[in-house]
Amino acid sequence: MQATDETSFKEFVGARRRALLRTAFLMTGDWHAAEDLVQETLTKLYVSWRRVRRHDDVLAYARRILVNAHIDGTRRPWRREQAVEAIPDAVGAGDPAESDLHTRDRLLAALATVPPRQRATLVLRFWEDLSIEQVADLMNCSSGNVKSQTARGLERLRDVLGPEAFVELRDA
């Protein structure tokens, strides 16, 4: 890789790595797994950087690598996330810090029950704020498929967290 390419790669990493890590965490539920996923993503991106950087939307390309790597990883049994057997109780009214921690654990447990593709779709739609068309392009599927994955994912979360847990419309 030429020096100018390497410089631009470093700039991309500096600007986007944290956001990719957060997205990866929301998909995996584990910071270590998220770090692994981001490392794998950026390694692949580095190898392809020369041709990838010609395109304006390098971030979209990186997201695509990340999502593909994540979903591919979940197909390998030794890396499959274990669904929890029981979801922690609803948030209590105790110490705020403890309450936040409890809320976090409960949300992560709920997310763990959502299948990987549905979960990735929810993260891309509602965390990354991508449109249905953008998600469809990124996940190489139809818009209708994104809609159905979204609806099923939301339904699954509501089943676990309760119907009033969040405000997204069912047909979001």
Add this chain to the structure above:
Amino acid sequence: MTEPTLKDLFQRTLTGEPVRPVVAEEDVARGKARQQRMRRNRVAGGVALLAVAGVGAAVLPAVVGDDRGNVPAADAGDPDGGDYPPQVGDDPVKQRMWDAIVAALPADVEVVEFDDPAFPVVPEAGPSIDVLLTRADSGAAYSMGVSLEPTRTDLPEYRPCTEPGLLEGTMSQWQNCEEGRDDDGVYRAAGDLVDLSASVVLAENDDTSVTVRWSTRPQPLPGSDLPASGQGAQPIDPALDRAAGAAIGDAVLEAAAGLDPAGLTSGVRLDDVVAAWPELRGVLEEAVGAELTPVGGDDPAVDVQDAEHQVGTISAEYTTDDGLEVELWFWQRPRASEPMCVEQIMQCSSITGGQELLGPPEAGGSGESGVAVGLRGDTWIRVSTEDPGDERPGTVTGGVLQPLDEVLSPLVRSPAGGG
């Protein structure tokens, strides 16, 4: 109380995010390490696979949709090759291979013969035979290809099981894989390409190397009630199993004893491809309907990695005035029995004559495709545009392969050093 949005909930789960400064150099180092590993694999010949053009395509165009029927079958009907099918003709090496193959087929398996003058069969250049097999009256055909080449004793054996290299985790990785040297000193490897519905066996002694690969997905024979491949077709009763494939490989290996290994080489001379490059570029310009402007100084760039065996890559990158980007690569690998990956484009030749993209597909509107050239060569083309609504990438890559093939295929020589 206002209900939270899902984004609010996601934000809450990020509690405990590790506080760690971003060190881009670490990601650069990992990327470089990956590139270096790819280079080592290439130099050692440890990656790359068998890629044989169009298994069965030259045999049954009506079934598989091949449209090369306008190419004359030069050897068909030749008196010297009269006892042999067109894909063998009067080539003495192919005849020897054919006799061995037919004799080693299982008792209830036979070669499907077609006598349709509308689709004359063209023999492949080099010691390779592609046929369709059928078992009894199953109504199904399975493609099989057998290729012969000199053993590259200067390279390590191809180890698809223990050293899959860049193909690890891809559709082209060998599954249920076995490799090793038997008591007679014959090196053997065998595996299934589950996602590609194919199986492969490799057998090589100190002189010659034989690769047998066959499809496990049935193609309906004309008049059969079987569903077309990919529409419920099941590998219920493939024509060969691994033992039968190995028996064919052994028979061909035995038949090759006494042949001059040097006469078994095949491929193109890279200089010939360079000389044909203006014609290839013309094919691309006609396909895109615009003049191509080279990007960078070389048109084409030539990277000869092994002049003796004519291993290397030839490539060029172009743009058009309206923003279309076109990249054309040709590469020839050290031997037919293993793949070769081109790191710059993350592309490997593949066991079925297709290609394996190692990275994610190109973002935006783009199309990629490739075609095998002889037993060791491959082309790959990428057409892209930043306009997702521009349909030219898919159209061009889909339509340009045959004209490219028509330029490159005549360059294949067997033996490779011959005139």
